[in-house]
């Protein structure tokens with residue numbers, strides 16, 4: 286079965302192999318050397334002043350960022366399940382919370398965010414997804430971050446890049462926390478979360494807040510190539526291996542260019558089949574199609590053509606399907622996926638099969 290869900294994504298064979306070695310102790314020079322190399326490579330990937338790893342899923346890094354960087358009121362953009370989560374985290378920690386809500390296909394507007402921070406002096410942090418995975422939507426985070434900083438320089442910008450880091454180059458000039466998770470674009474099993482931080486963020490963190498998710502304790506330890514608690518040794522070994530693999534295969538720029546091209550080719554082939562791309566500003570991390578037959582298409586993909594794509598959640602359950610674009614994906618795999626969608630449409634009596642999806646995909650990607 287081809288795993289084409291926007292997280293978890295397939296783990297390359299050499300990475301699985303690297304993680305199958307005997308467990309090593311985390312307080313050893315041997316592991317610290319691995320940790321150091323992985324950490325150094327993360328600085329290259331994130332482009333931030335500091336970087337911290339947690340043994341947790343991505344949500345742990347969201348919580349760490351909110352509790353350490355927001356001391357008063359959090360403004361969160363909610364255009365999907367993950368944006369909504371930031372608000373829930375703020376409330377769980379009794380922080381003030383203001384939410385800007387959008388339809389799941391609609392990117393946040395810079396003006397709305399600026400208006401909101403201007404009208405509430407208590408807001409000291411803004412949290413937003415770069416790519417909101419609920420609908421495959423790209424928010425204009427860099428513009429929002431810049432505009433917010435122009436209103437009040439000390440407002441912290443928390444950017445959830447869980448389906449963006451490793452997909453595209455992110456301009457971190459005005460971002461204070463950039464969050465990633467292992468099981469999306471980093472092609473690892475779930476369980477490792479990473480936060481890139483600006484110097485301003487490190488300053489605001491001070492002594493830190495929370496216990497396990499106290500960023501100050503982790504920064505202190507990780508600068509010495511160790512962790513406050515037991516490190517996720519196996520995943521850190523896997524992280525080093527995947528970052529080396531990306532380097533060997535041409536580096537981040539090539540990964541971003543390939544992902545962009547692939548996402549464009551899939552969108553073009555879906556359009557050529559008469560299907561509709563759901564988000565008004567699609568992210569390159571996944572291709573989301575809204576369709577009355579979304580459930581039937583998804584079932585056919587799985588049962589007839591061995592392709593596992595994701596559905597929708599909440600009000601979009603049964604109304605969309607999402608095809609992953611993250612990771613090192615071979616064009617022949619992707620070509621099979623778009624071809625399978627066309628075969629499914631034929632089975633549903635929607636459109637006679639003539640190879641259009643595969644042709645358009647290939648014409649776009651090899652143009």
Ligand SMILES: *Cc1c(COP(=O)(O)O)cnc(C)c1O
Nearest residue numbers: 342343344367416418447448466
């Ligand atoms: C998957 C995802 C998360 C949550 O990550 P977990 O690892 O499941 O905790 C948060 N934000 C975005 C944008 C995601 O895609």
